[in-house]
Amino acid sequence: MRLITFSIALVLMLVTSSCVPSLQPLYSERDLVLDRALLGQWMESKPDSKSTLTFIEHGENEYKLISTDDKETSTYLAHLVKLGDKLFLDISGDPSVNCQTLSMPVHMFFLVSQTKPSLKLRDLDDKWLENYLKKNPAALKHQIVDKDLILTASTEELQRFVLQHVNTRGAFTDPVEYVRKK
Numbered sequence: 001m002r003l004i005t006f007s008i009a010l011v012l013m014l015v016t017s018s019c020v021p022s023l024q025p026l027y028s029e030r031d032l033v034l035d036r037a038l039l040g041q042w043m044e045s046k047p048d049s050k051s052t053l054t055f056i057e058h059g060e061n062e063y064k065l066i067s068t069d070d071k072e073t074s075t076y077l078a079h080l081v082k083l084g085d086k087l088f089l090d091i092s093g094d095p096s097v098n099c100q101t102l103s104m105p106v107h108m109f110f111l112v113s114q115t116k117p118s119l120k121l122r123d124l125d126d127k128w129l130e131n132y133l134k135k136n137p138a139a140l141k142h143q144i145v146d147k148d149l150i151l152t153a154s155t156e157e158l159q160r161f162v163l164q165h166v167n168t169r170g171a172f173t174d175p176v177e178y179v180r181k182k
Contacts (some may be wrong), residue, residue, distance in 0.1 A: 019108040020126050022151035026090045026109040027081040032061035037115045042178035087112035113175045120175035128170045
């Protein structure tokens with residue numbers, strides 16, 4: 001019952017986000033890397049966007065990520081995850097601050113297509129994942145709460161799934177590109 005109550009609150013908080021929340025991280029300690037190329041401030045390359053990402057080194061193999069747009073500023077803990085030859089960014093709410101988007105202990109992850117000269121992030125496509133799991137419900141542990149998908153799979157299951165589908169057409173969105181703020 002606690003998980004369902006938690007999940008309902010989580011869904012209400014993430015209603016404006018296209019990311020699929022996971023109750024478990026995409027990483028174990030052995031998967032973490034620190035790439036100093038991420039450090040600093042990045043701005044989305046779209047001309048009309050006011051979205052920025054600021055990465056600050058925050059402990060061993062961890063970043064503090066400050067995300068801003070024209071409406072709000074949110075602070076996250078971020079981990080760069082190396083699985084095989086692929087990089088992913090796992091973000092979760094920073095418990096030391098009031099984070100409006102991810103104040104619950106959930107994780108969201110992005111495929112990192114590139115870190116130099118620009119940063120390109122690709123989200124796991126929520127519509128693709130929903131359709132895939134409707135056809136293959138046992139492929140990855142999940143729950144549907146108020147018509148929204150929440151991943152409940154273990155870290156190992158998440159890793160296998162994303163690596164299996166990292167090159168599947170439509171599984172990840174087109175990249176969002178960020179350039180260094182001058």
